[in-house]
Amino acid sequence: MVASGLPAFSHSARASSVPATIPPRPRGLYLITPDDTDTTRLLARVEAVLPHACWLQYRNKRADARLREAQAIALLALARAHHVPLLINDDATLAARIGADGVHLGEDDGDLAQARASLGPAALVGASCYDDITRARRAVDAGANHVAFGAFHPSTTKPGARRADPELLAQAAALGVPRVAIGGITPDNARALLDAGADLIAVVGGVFDAPDPIAAARAYRAAFERAHPSS
Ligand SMILES: Cc1ncc(COP(=O)(O)OP(=O)(O)O)c(N)n1
Ligand SMILES: Cc1ncsc1CCOP(=O)(O)O
Ligand SMILES: [Mg+2]
Numbered sequence: 001m002v003a004s005g006l007p008a009f010s011h012s013a014r015a016s017s018v019p020a021t022i023p024p025r026p027r028g029l030y031l032i033t034p035d036d037t038d039t040t041r042l043l044a045r046v047e048a049v050l051p052h053a054c055w056l057q058y059r060n061k062r063a064d065a066r067l068r069e070a071q072a073i074a075l076l077a078l079a080r081a082h083h084v085p086l087l088i089n090d091d092a093t094l095a096a097r098i099g100a101d102g103v104h105l106g107e108d109d110g111d112l113a114q115a116r117a118s119l120g121p122a123a124l125v126g127a128s129c130y131d132d133i134t135r136a137r138r139a140v141d142a143g144a145n146h147v148a149f150g151a152f153h154p155s156t157t158k159p160g161a162r163r164a165d166p167e168l169l170a171q172a173a174a175l176g177v178p179r180v181a182i183g184g185i186t187p188d189n190a191r192a193l194l195d196a197g198a199d200l201i202a203v204v205g206g207v208f209d210a211p212d213p214i215a216a217a218r219a220y221r222a223a224f225e226r227a228h229p230s231s
Pocket of ligand 1: 030057059089090104105106107108109126127128148149158180182202
């Protein structure tokens with residue numbers, strides 16, 4: 001169940017157990033999967049760090065449609081076991097088909113209002129807003145219930161990503177939805193983004209390319225605890 005009292009997801013076709021509980025003001029590490037086409041290895045990598053994550057996004061730019069569906073279903077079972085919501089990158093149809101908790105859509109990934117309609121009122125629907133506050137306002141009007149800005153730092157995962165200024169995070173407070181920061185974020189540079197108003201820090205490489213991913217995931221958590229000592 002979510003804060004609204006509505007079920008977090010009711011369209012589940014294939015996932016078995018209970019949907020994740022989504023707090024009204026999520027704060028923490030938003031893990032995004034690396035491009036790993038070895039499903040067994042991907043699951044092991046994610047499972048090791050999932051206890052430190054608030055949300056999980058399945059993103060795999062190297063997998064074909066069949067592998068993406070198989071990996072998404074396997075990750076959904078894992079995420080459910082850890083009570084972490086799973087969002088699917090780029091593909092609202094896949095998210096609806098497997099009963100994921102939500103979707104993340106960028107500028108080339110389809111219509112937010114359609115995604116909201118197909119996933120239902122309780123789903124997590126996120127929008128990439130890059131460096132653009134107007135895009136964020138429109139995204140919320142269209143049905144997004146959280147917005148992502150960035151890249152804030154150079155990203156090895158997405159080297160060509162447009163860059164954004166942390167000031168955007170403060171401006172976006174008026175939207176009244178959780179703000180996600182993404183792009184080259186490390187435990188060391190996360191604090192400035194948390195101070196600017198980020199609720200969630202989305203990370204691929206900072207965790208999955210770290211020599212010790214578990215220690216890295218813990219370090220992000222510690223950054224949140226330092227920034228928000230009472231929560
Ligand atoms: C949380 C979050 N923020 C931004 C993105 C980037 O989305 P997009 O611009 O569609 O780029 P790709 O991820 O599809 O390469 C994201 N995935 N997640
Ligand atoms: C998908 C995406 N969009 C902007 S930067 C980025 C990649 C994030 O990965 P990393 O945390 O490794 O920079
Ligand atoms: Mg995309």
